[in-house]
Ligand SMILES: Nc1nc2c(ncn2[C@@H]2O[C@H](COP(=O)(O)OP(=O)(O)OP(=O)(O)O)[C@@H](O)[C@H]2O)c(=O)[nH]1
């Protein structure tokens with residue numbers, strides 16, 4: 236079944252973004268470092284096409300550092316763009332953000348006036364509100380480990396000259412690239428009620444089997460002969476006691492176990508996408524460092 240999730244509040248929220256952009260000098264687009272391409276919202280990019288952009292590769296503590304660095308180089312080479320990395324291990328502070336914004340303004344011959352406003356946008360659950368709170372050093376915006384926590388914009392003062400606007404996470408009406416859509420579901424962007432946990436876990440099991448097999452073998456005692464998602468899910472079910480009466484596998488429970496361990500980082504750090512070597516290349520996942528080095 237094709238995956239899509241575009242609740243009504245997002246349509247309204249994107250119209251409000253358009254209004255706020257009229258009073259905004261630059262945009263901070265928050266991306267998921269585990270899947271920077273899948274988490275780039277093409278509609279959001281179109282809305283702010285006139286604005287220079289700071290991309291933040293967020294949740295970098297959950298992605299492979301060397302691959303995140305490659306993505307940062309790729310985005311830094313894009314026009315009118317600058318890229319920063321943020322995560323629980325290395326949090327950006329207000330001074331670093333303001334320095335980056337100043338650099339971006341200067342590189343684009345934009346005057347730096349008395350009052351500047353930066354709009355923080357991106358897909359749901361990527362960490363926009365957490366970023367705002369960390370930059371301000373106070374819990375001003377509500378955060379939560381589920382998508383669509385923020386439903387209205389919130390403007391806050393960073394210092395006398397710089398203001399930030401937190402916005403609701405935005406998806407787009409049609410997810411043309413279904414592989415990207417499943418990556419978004421795996422990383423927790425799409426609300427549980429809009430997607431079957433089993434479908435997402437099956438997809439993730441295949442991705443991990445192809446690119447992070449050693450991790451699965453070590454954590455779930457996956458047999459060396461395993462070559463399909465069903466065997467991976469069976470190994471997870473056995474390792475996490477997801478067995479119903481009569482010895483039947485509880486696929487739902489096993490799926491939840493895989494997704495929870497993946498999303499929380501307990502399974503390790505994962506990069507589901509590699510930066511294109513040239514801008515014209517596609518998003519398809521390439522061999523990971525684990526495989527390259529093994
Ligand atoms: N591991 C990790 N988790 C993070 C990071 N930043 C945020 N989170 C977690 O991600 C979840 C979502 O954070 P929010 O800040 O609410 O995300 P948001 O983008 O504002 O989400 P919406 O308002 O729903 O669009 C929370 O559980 C955060 O604790 C990070 O850098 N690393």
Ligand SMILES: [Mg+2]
Pocket residue numbers: 363364365377378384385402403404
């Ligand atoms: Mg939020």
